Amino acid sequence: MSAIIIYIIIGIAGGIIGGMGMGGGTLLIPLLTLFTSAEQHLAQSVNLIAFIPMSVVALGIHIKNKLVDFKYFWWISVPAVITSAIGAFFVKDVQSKVLKICFGAFLIALGVLQLIFIVVDIVKKYKKIKKNNQNDFSKGTNYVKIYKTIFLGEKYMQNTFKHGIHPDGKKYLSENAEIESFPDPQFVYIPVQQHSGPPSEPVVTIGEKVKAGQLIAKAQGRGCNVFASIAGVVKGIEKRPTATGKCDHIIIENDFSGDRQFFTKLVDPSREEIIERVTEAGIVGMGGAGFPVGAKLKTDNKIKTFIINGAECEPYITCDYRLMVEHPEEIIKGSLYLAKAVNAENVVIAVEDNKPKGIDSLNGVLSSGKYPNVEVRALKTKYPQGDAKKLIYSVTGYKISATRRSNEFGVLVNNIHTAFSVYTAIEGLPSYSRVMTVTGEAINNPKNLIVPNGTLFSDLIDFCGGNNGAVEIISGGPMTGFGVLSDKIATTKTTGCLLLLPRKEAWLDKPGPCINCGRCARACPSLLMPMYIDLYYKNGNLDLAEKYGALHCIECGSCAFVCPAKRPLVASIKQAKAKLKERSKKK
């Protein structure tokens, strides 16, 4: 009797694991039963010894490849379990050859069904990967990659990257706040440096009357034009602090005349006209990098795909999400202008899958069929998915090192707001305002606002119901933003968020010694060992800091976020990078 119970347990285990593993032991059990003289209990033992481990491996591969679905459980495992259990129970009593053959045939049918399911799944997945590979830049279809993806579960086609973290998004504070216009303030303080590259040169004088949209500082070198964000009188040009340093600010007092000076609207612009307009209108990468978009578009490399970065992976920030929900068509049109400017064949709008409304909104526009070369790709929600090189890896599988540029691989990336601003520039608007999120547990009414450049943080805080016990004010998000010492800092083209954190959310703890736990290395999306870079930099050994990959750090802050000792790893790695760059210039 006890043997029968053991057979039943083995049968159930084999059924579950074999069934979920799809293609596991049950196909071979009846073959053994039918075509050898083995008794079924022997076959069950073989199942235990050989097929269960085999099925476990199969199950592991299928789970990794996301081939396992509950429907397979019901279709395969339940009958397999019942049959195995009944078979084991009656093993001694069933003498009839016909019954044995029927039982064997049933199990064979079950096994064949498993194989059919897995083949169908592989074919489906293969087709999907081939389709995705059209956005890939490999010459022809990369069958090795496809093989690896299907059979070994390689992650590159799964819209994610290695390592990274899952911080609490806190998007709920502002994600449902519709975009509203911030009323023009009495004064704006417009920095002449709102971009990477040299500061712009003021072209207005104190006392001069200006209109909203009028050029007030001209681009120098690879810089960017700066425009008045309100109509009024220039009251001064003075050095003031920004979130990252100091630069000249053009101060304008509002005359509330509402006078505006825009460009003429371009209709069906050529490639050259788009680049010229984007440059003239002072559009920069609005995700935070501030790289002049006109310069980016003047690439000599052949671009195949333009990726629009809608990941918005940084906690709290929701301005790009609101743009996707409220202005999907403008974003798509702006993306197509960007693609046209570099002759890109297609556009992939990449959005983290925690923004289903944003994805639906964009897909709703695409469902009209008017924009066949645009695709919305849902990416795994993980920080820092929005980093340009991680995003490229998630979308295309290309690993681009710190020393290479994405355009060498036939791909360019700009963020959602940039695409939106390119659209508005073609319509005639220079870049003088932007949508930003004012949020955090220490602001009374979190909002998404259209804000004129140069608006003081204090004005925004007042408009959003006031400061409710903030101990930290951050320009940007909590991971990559800059803590500011005063709320008298002005917004720029790249200020996507103003974050007010109360004591319990602020990172004010004193750092302790490293306990060698390795968490920072496990979190690092660039696969570095941040603890060693920190250690060697602090010990003055720049060579070893470089050897451990300091220059490959993307400054995402994941390492510092997970560090139990609260070590300021990013700050130290940033300093190491700056020193290394300085050193290489001197060489």
Ligand code: SF4
């Ligand atoms: S070392 Fe750099 S890239 Fe790695 S987690 Fe830290 S900040 Fe991010």
Ligand code: SF4
């Ligand atoms: S996470 Fe912090 S404590 Fe742990 S190894 Fe890295 S630096 Fe050291």
